[in-house]
Amino acid sequence: MDVRTENRPTGMETHRKRILTGDRPTGRLHVGHYVGSLRSRVALQDKYDSFIEIADIQALTTDFEQPEVVAENVHQVCLDYLAVGLDPEKVTIFVQSAVPEIAELTVFYSLITSVNSLRHNPTIKTEAAERGYTSLSYGFLGYPVSQAADITSVGAHLVPVGDDQLPHIELTRDIVRRFNALYGPVLVEPQALVGECPRLVGLDGGGKMSKSKGNGISLSDAPELVRAKVKSAVTDPQRLHAHDPGHPEVCVVHTYHRYLGEGARGSEALADFERSCRAGAIGCAACKENLTRSLNTLLAPARERRRYYEERPGFVKEVLAAGITRVRGEAALTVSRVKSALRLVQF
Ligand code: TRP
Numbered sequence: 001m002d003v004r005t006e007n008r009p010t011g012m013e014t015h016r017k018r019i020l021t022g023d024r025p026t027g028r029l030h031v032g033h034y035v036g037s038l039r040s041r042v043a044l045q046d047k048y049d050s051f052i053e054i055a056d057i058q059a060l061t062t063d064f065e066q067p068e069v070v071a072e073n074v075h076q077v078c079l080d081y082l083a084v085g086l087d088p089e090k091v092t093i094f095v096q097s098a099v100p101e102i103a104e105l106t107v108f109y110s111l112i113t114s115v116n117s118l119r120h121n122p123t124i125k126t127e128a129a130e131r132g133y134t135s136l137s138y139g140f141l142g143y144p145v146s147q148a149a150d151i152t153s154v155g156a157h158l159v160p161v162g163d164d165q166l167p168h169i170e171l172t173r174d175i176v177r178r179f180n181a182l183y184g185p186v187l188v189e190p191q192a193l194v195g196e197c198p199r200l201v202g203l204d205g206g207g208k209m210s211k212s213k214g215n216g217i218s219l220s221d222a223p224e225l226v227r228a229k230v231k232s233a234v235t236d237p238q239r240l241h242a243h244d245p246g247h248p249e250v251c252v253v254h255t256y257h258r259y260l261g262e263g264a265r266g267s268e269a270l271a272d273f274e275r276s277c278r279a280g281a282i283g284c285a286a287c288k289e290n291l292t293r294s295l296n297t298l299l300a301p302a303r304e305r306r307r308y309y310e311e312r313p314g315f316v317k318e319v320l321a322a323g324i325t326r327v328r329g330e331a332a333l334t335v336s337r338v339k340s341a342l343r344l345v346q347f
Contacts, residue, residue: 020156022053025073027211083306094323101331105149183341205234242283261294
């Protein structure tokens, strides 16, 4: 039974399912985010009541030494969203720290979350290893609990994410089931919606594209920077001369052609590039030039929209303020139901 939908006052949004997803504002968003999730969010915004969270507190669980970087990127990530075509008339964009109800829910959920389940969370383990953490802060270990609070605060039904986030959605589902079984049907159990595109590899070919590794192409990069970055991309290491036969399956540039360039447009040209590369008929430099052109074509509308919103910082602030107001209203209802289920006094 979907308690949240039943109890919600009748209004325009009651018939549409809700989705919630978000990003940590540790840097500007890159083309990996675009193929991995932003593109599908734009498609989903017409079908679902969409909530998009800029998870600044979660960003501070790893970047607590640079609060000014996180602060700056709250605004930049919001510009990235608007730039790719998320429409503030259709989506609710908000900032995690501006919704204290989420912090309250985090505390309540922590009562029924085992420390072991967090310590064995594969994504936490991978992130901790990548960052070389020898001991974990309470906040970092517990961020999946606050993510459960993010998701359930508005009663989201679906959570569009990359597969690295699946352990967190599983934890959210566990918390919801446990809470509802113990205290009554209060929370909505969400489902993950995993994108079809794998995490995009970085320019250095040494793992996925990531802000912290600096191996990505940002959505806001200028055309000349995109060209320079593509030039620096790792290709087939066995290919020393332009006429050597290439191996597109190991080439970063080919992967980008597939997901961001000709392949993404369903064009025959992808197969042509592949054949020419294997035959040694096209060199890496020419292939990169083609990719640069495709990327700059893809990014042109986003650059234009970004420029429009950059010139209107007041508007961006209003978008966030409206989003925060809406989410706080929803989250306050959830907190109130959770508190009464827990028999906590409310004045
Ligand atoms: N953990 C997510 C990431 O690093 C960001 C995030 C925060 C999120 N809260 C969320 C994703 C809620 C989905 C739902 O990308």
